[in-house]
Amino acid sequence: MLSSFTFLKTLDLSGNNIHDALPYQLPPNLTSLNLANNNLSGNLPYSISLMYNLNYMNLSRNLLSQNMGDIFNNLTSLTTLDLSYNNLTGDLPNSLSSLSSISTFHVQNNQLTGSLNSLASLPLNDVNVANNRFSGWIPKELLSVPTFTYDGNSFDNGPAPPPPPYTSPPPGKAHNNRTRSPPSHTHDVPSSDTSDGKKLSTGAILGISLGAAFVILFAVLVLIFCLQKRKRTENVRRTSTVNSPVIGEKEMQEQRVIPTASITDLKPLPTENNSSFERAKSGSIKRVKSPITTSSYTVAALQTATNSFSQDNIIGEGSLGRVYKADFSNGKVMAVKKIDNAALSLQEEDYFVEAVSNMSRLRHPNIVPLAGYCAEHGQRLLVYDYIANGSLQDLLHFADDSSKTLTWNARVKVALGTARALEYLHEVCLPSVVHRNLKSANILLDEELNPHLSDCGLAALTPNTEREVATQLVGSFGYSAPEFALSGIYTVKSDVYSFGVVMLELLTGRKPLDSSRARSEQSLVRWATPQLHDIDSLANMVDPALNGMYPAKSLSRFADIIALCVQPEPEFRPPMSEVVQALVRLMQRASVVKRRSSDDSGFIYKTPDHEAYEMSY
Incomplete structure (x- = not known):
């Protein structure tokens, strides 16, 4: 990822036709960032806020x-x-407004x-x-900017904002600024010393009074009609109850159900009970395809646990x-x-609970499980x-400690666990689940260095059409398959x-x-692929941090995969499934030169005695 270029000052990848998402971790020490004229998608990452030395940014x-x-x-x-x-x-x-040194600001041709x-300042x-x-009033300060282009918007007429309420506009400015006169405390009718004015005022008052009386009379008649109808219905119900005890009991049960239903219409159903219903944005109740099998959290509980979603609690950032x-x-x-919410379309918001239901059923030891969700107050x-x-x-x-x-x-072991997770998503789940954002940043490691693939199932919340996929996150720099870069198509093979x-x-x-790195070595795939079947070249490609501690045959099989x-x-x-089988065979045959005895840690400074063993996967 670009974020690893800690000492990089200038980054210019403009005009390279890159079909990927803008990285969410950019080099913090950049002074100049130019990624213009590509096909970068996604949104502006939060890491930009940490680039204190940045003086030029062109996206x-x-x-x-x-x-x-x-x-x-x-x-x-x-x-x-x-x-x-x-x-x-x-x-x-x-x-x-904090950009105290800004001189050039271009945002034309967006949808702001x-x-x-x-x-203004x-x-x-x-x-x-x-x-x-854009709409509203153009701040007068901007009109003095040497080069100011603002056509193609819906600004109000005039350069200045309207005067405060109940304040008369300056003479001759009312029309240009679209200001209104302060509200009058007198009625807009002729003065009382004009007889026609008196007649007009009296007639208006009489008309209003007659209209109000008619409305009240009509409402009383409707109320009487409804009361009479309800009384007749209750008489019939009593008769039916006397003549048929079974029917009467059934109707009483229905009457007991009615208040519950009305309460449900006013209050969302409790998701803690794994209800198969969910409230749509329109206020109606819709049925999802399958019940939710994970916990429901309130916004208040999550806000408390994250210290009101404090920046200090941020541990990552993704496309959504x-x-x-x-x-x-x-x-x-x-x-x-x-x-x-800006990352989701209206349709995707409606299917959020259904996506949660599907994600909650993904269960595999190498997949980070969904422990809960919250769909409350628009969050x-x-x-x-x-x-x-x-x-x-x-x-x-990024490990500072070389011993790790x-x-x-x-x-x-990490490769095998991740392959097993993908095998589960692709070949066990029906229909198949495409991850779409597989990268090392989404492979989390526990204390025993077992891999856990994160963000599984989130692709259901990203658009599926080729046009929309081009504007959303699908992979990151260097990970995207050629077919996606060329056409926007993404499958399990991607x-x-x-x-x-x-x-x-x-x-x-x-x-x-x-x-x-040198231009010929910047793309890992392009640099490494021609050397994967050359033993000598392969040995020179291995991570120097391994200090030669690897079996040659295992390395060769790994390269073949x-x-x-x-x-x-x-x-x-x-x-x-074939990748998993090949890695299992590789693990079973793996052996390394014993360097020093210690415990079973997976870090190189603690090479274990039992490095040559058969993995029971």
């Missing part, structure tokens, strides 16, 4: 969507911000709404907000929202994904078990390709895309 002419987000508070050095020609929506965030008030020289959906660490009063620690949140040992990405690329380098057997990239990470210790998974043609990639 124009991409497929970025959703709200911009309040991420600009700390960017006091930023002089140029270009987000033009994207699909950004929502109002301009208030944090834009609201006012330009957050730009900025030292701008060049502003372009054309072809959006941020992930927070949640500490509950009973001592339990969970991970809460707060879904950004949508997912609660997962908290995996404390971090992600595979962290251990491979994974051993060869630990790496094969997951297989992404898994092959993860295996390459395990083999080489390199990141899928690394612009700090990678070569199959990353083939350009999806039809030639193996199903995950």
Whole structure:
């Protein structure tokens, strides 16, 4: 991931036709970021708020969507911000007013709404907000900007905001500013000394009085009619009850049910009882395909556990929202994904509970289980078990402690567990579940270095059409299969390709895309694929952190599996069941040179005595 380039100052990947999502972890020390003229999708990541030294950012002419987000508070050095020609929506965030050094601001050709008030106090020289959906009054400060382009919006006439309520407008300004005169405390009729005025006022009053009397009379007649009808109905019911005790008892039962139904219409059904119904946005009750088999949380409970969704509790960020660490009063620690409503269409919101139902039934030892959810007060949140040992990405690329380098057997073990998770999703679940975002950051490791694949089933909340997929997150830099980059098509075989990239990470210790390397080595797949069947080249590709502690035959078989998974043609990639079988055989034959005896940790500085063993998977 790009976030690993800690010391990178300038990043320019513009005009490369990259069909991927904008990374959610960008290098924090950048001073210049140029990713213009690509096909980047997703939204602006929160990590931008931590790029304190950034003075130039150009993300124009991409497929970025959703709200911009309040991420600009700390960017006091930023002089140029270009987000033009994207699909950004929502109002301009208030944090834009913190850009104390900004001179160029371009957001033309998006779908932004609201006012330009957050730009009023900025030292701008060049502003372009054309072809959006802005409205309201143009702040007078912006009219003095040397270059200010604002056509193609719905601004009100005039350069200044209207005067405060009940304040007379300046002379000659009322028409241009669309201001209104203060409300009059007298009626708009001729004065009392005009006889025609008196007649008009009296007639109006008489008409109103007669109309009100008619309405009251009509309401009384309707009420009498309804009371008489109810009385007749009750008489018939008493007669039926006397003549037929069975029927009478049944009707009494129905009467007891009616109040319960009416209460249900006013109050959402309790999800704790695994109800198969859920309230739609229209207020009606709709049936979902299957019952929910996971716990329901309230917004208040999750807010308390995450310290009101504090930034200090953020542990990750994905295509649908941020992930927070949640500490509950009973001592339990969970991970809460707060879904950004702007990331979901209306249809997807309606199917949220159905998606939760499907995700709650995914049960596999190598998949992070969905522990609960919340669909209350317009909020949508997912609660997962908290995996404390971090992600595979962290251990491979960000571990400060060199002693935590994974051993060869630990790496094969991670590959096998992840392959088993994908085998379950692809070949056990009916219909098949496509992950769509397989990467090392989504493979979490427990204390025994067992892998747990996260975000399983979330693809159900992303659009399925080719046009919409191009604007949403499907994979990350370096993980996407060629067929997706070319056409937006994503299948289980695309997951297989992404898994092959993860295996390459395990083999080489390199990141899928690394612009700090020579151009021929920036793309891990392009650099590594031609060398996978060359023994000498393969030995030079291995992660130097392994210090040569790996069996040559195991390495060769591992490379053979990678070569199959990353083939350009999806039809030639193996199903995950075959990948699992190949990795099981590899584990059974694995052996390494014993370096020093210790316990059974998977870190290289503690190479265990039993490294050569048959895994009972």
